[in-house]
Amino acid sequence: MNNNKSISVQNLTKKFGNFTAVNAISFEVEKGEIFGFLGANGAGKTTAMKMLIGISKPTSGEAKVAGFDVYKDTEKIKKNIGYMSQKFALYDDLTVRENARFYGGIYGLSKKQIKKKTNEFITELGIADIADNLVGSLPLGWKQKLAFSVSLIHEPKVVFLDEPTGGVDPITRRQFWEMIYKQADNGTTIFVTTHYMDEAEYCDRVSIMVEGKIEALDTPENLRKQYGVDSMNAVFLKLARG
Amino acid sequence: MSISVKNISKSYGKVQAVNDISFEVKEGEIFGLIGPDGAGKTTLFRILTTLLLADSGTAEVDGKDMVADYIDIRNHVGYMPGRFSLYQDLSVEENLEFFATIFGTTIEENYDLIKDIYVQIEPFKKRRAGALSGGMKQKLALSCALIHKPKVLFLDEPTTGVDPVSRKEFWEMLKRLQQKGITILVSTPYMDEAALCDRIALMQDGLILEVDTPENISKRFPTKLYNVSTDNTYKLIQDLKSYDSMHSVFPFGEWVHYADENKKFRPIDLQDYLEDKEHTNINIEITEPTIEDTFMELSDY
Structure with missing residues (x-):
């Protein structure tokens, strides 16, 4: 496998009984790429993502994430990726610093490393005054930005973001995407799902899953051209119901 | 006016969830509350559906006072909360029957109102509600909120976390309900859905920033x-x-x-x-x- 590929997937399949949730999908994601993983509810995105982050064993097919095999090296995958979702991000009843210490500890960072990384993102987000506040007392937009920073604490090669901006106000959503751009610019690979189609346009490449298969995969610009429409929203509406 | 809200405020401890809000919704209108999490949308819904008392201010729903006539209001509004709130261990059919019965009606009596929506989940009517997919839960919740033929429908973030195709279909259902004379107050964090409302209120941090038609708001x-x-x-x-x-x-x-x-x-x-x-x-x-x-x-x- 080419070393510039952060994620490499070939004919990856997951069946539950007679139901094929993920049907022989194949794609590659390059180092530092922002890869949008789109699809309707129930199209198989979550199942595919679970296999890639090493918590669900594929039925067949092959995949490597950050150079590690999704059958044999699931623990290594977990150490080398970051994960953040809209549904669960940080512990509300811990402070910002405590959350960072907790996640840093889980990833086996030393106290010194944790302190250094925590101070870095606190300075960058300009939140020194709330660093010792409970996360539960912060607005959702702040929580999501912090959760993203914490998911990067162990300097993972690949970050999986599962609907990171759901329900977030439009300005914070954009600040969040600026953080994503910056991180990708530093060489971190970003794998992101979203239901906001304007965010699909921010990705370098986008795949659209329909009923377990990847029906389209290209840059947003090429997808718009290919389907003869002027927005990713229109592309999605054309494709998503098969 | 179908809904009339005057100077409503509500705080939880130090948090001012809704701050001196006033607006009116005309009969038969689709009125959107547009704003992110924490804007105060859900608190406002709970006040207008008589589930929560405001600290100050008054409101009327379908001409009835939200405090004095709260029982009357409950009989004439439908409410679909943001979180799925039906009985998970009852089947699709049982949930619908349950809600029809407590409102003193039957599924048959108002079937024409829910038909479009219910036919899509009818093949699964024996399935427990807890075992339905997100999209099907949403359709069942809407059917249950409509089964007593309400005059006003309150929908709190019905499309959050729903993909663009299902969201489009959901809004088409709302337009059909509007044509049947139902007033709809709906909240959403998706700004593109604002354009589908007759009028919208932009909300943030408990305040209303603007109330107008989507076209006029864009022109501001x-x-x-x-x-x-x-x-x-x-x-x-x-x-x-x-x-x-x-x-x-x-x-x-x-x-x-x-x-x-x-x-x-x-x-x-x-x-x-x-x-x-x-x-x-x-x-x-x-x-x-x-x-x-x-x-x-x-x-x-």
């Missing part, structure tokens, strides 16, 4: 707005932010939306500036502001 944007793109979007955002007369810079799909402080702003000057910054493939063209642009302009950041 104070300056000309430009679409800008170059080959390097990340660098473009940074460089636009350091342009001297910059008013606002926001990524917007394939474009970056740029507004300038200077009335005499000339795109050609910006073009020169970006060329100096070594951008390639520079495009600058004027564009129409959307509701999201206006929302961000009105937000106090």
Whole structure:
């Protein structure tokens, strides 16, 4: 496998009984790429993502994430990726610093490393005054930005973001995407799902899953051209119901 | 007026969830409460559906006072909360029957109202509600909220976390319900759905920023707005932010939306500036502001 590929997937399949949730999908994601993983509810995105982050064993097919095999090296995958979702991000009843210490500890960072990384993102987000506040007392937009920073604490090669901006106000959503751009610019690979189609346009490449298969995969610009429409929203509406 | 809200306030301890809010919803209107999490939308819904008392202010729903006539209001409104609130261990059919019975009606009596929606989940009518997919739960919840033929329908974030195709279908259902004379108050964090409402209120931090038609709200944007793109979007955002007369810079799909402080702003000057910054493939063209642009302009950041 080419070393510039952060994620490499070939004919990856997951069946539950007679139901094929993920049907022989194949794609590659390059180092530092922002890869949008789109699809309707129930199209198989979550199942595919679970296999890639090493918590669900594929039925067949092959995949490597950050150079590690999704059958044999699931623990290594977990150490080398970051994960953040809209549904669960940080512990509300811990402070910002405590959350960072907790996640840093889980990833086996030393106290010194944790302190250094925590101070870095606190300075960058300009939140020194709330660093010792409970996360539960912060607005959702702040929580999501912090959760993203914490998911990067162990300097993972690949970050999986599962609907990171759901329900977030439009300005914070954009600040969040600026953080994503910056991180990708530093060489971190970003794998992101979203239901906001304007965010699909921010990705370098986008795949659209329909009923377990990847029906389209290209840059947003090429997808718009290919389907003869002027927005990713229109592309999605054309494709998503098969 | 179908809903009339005057100076409603509500706080939880130190948090002012709803801050002196007033607005009116006409009969048969689809009225949207547009705003992010924490704007106060759910608190307002709970007050108007008589599940929560306001600290101050008054409100009428279908001509009835929210405090004195609360039982009357409950009989004539439908409410679909943001969180799925049906009985998980009853089947689809049993849930619907349950809600019809407590409102003193039958499924048959108002079947025409829910038919469009219910037929889509009828094949699964023996399945427990807890075992349904997200989209099917949403359709069942809407059927249950409609089974007593309410005059006013309250929908709290019915499409959050739902994909664009299902969201489109859901709004088509709402339009059909509107044609049957039902007034709909609906909240959403998706700005593109605002355009589908007759009128909207933009909400943030417990306050209403504006109430108007979606078209008029878009027109409130104070300056000309430009679409800008170059080959390097990340660098473009940074460089636009350091342009001297910059008013606002926001990524917007394939474009970056740029507004300038200077009335005499000339795109050609910006073009020169970006060329100096070594951008390639520079495009600058004027564009129409959307509701999201206006929302961000009105937000106090």
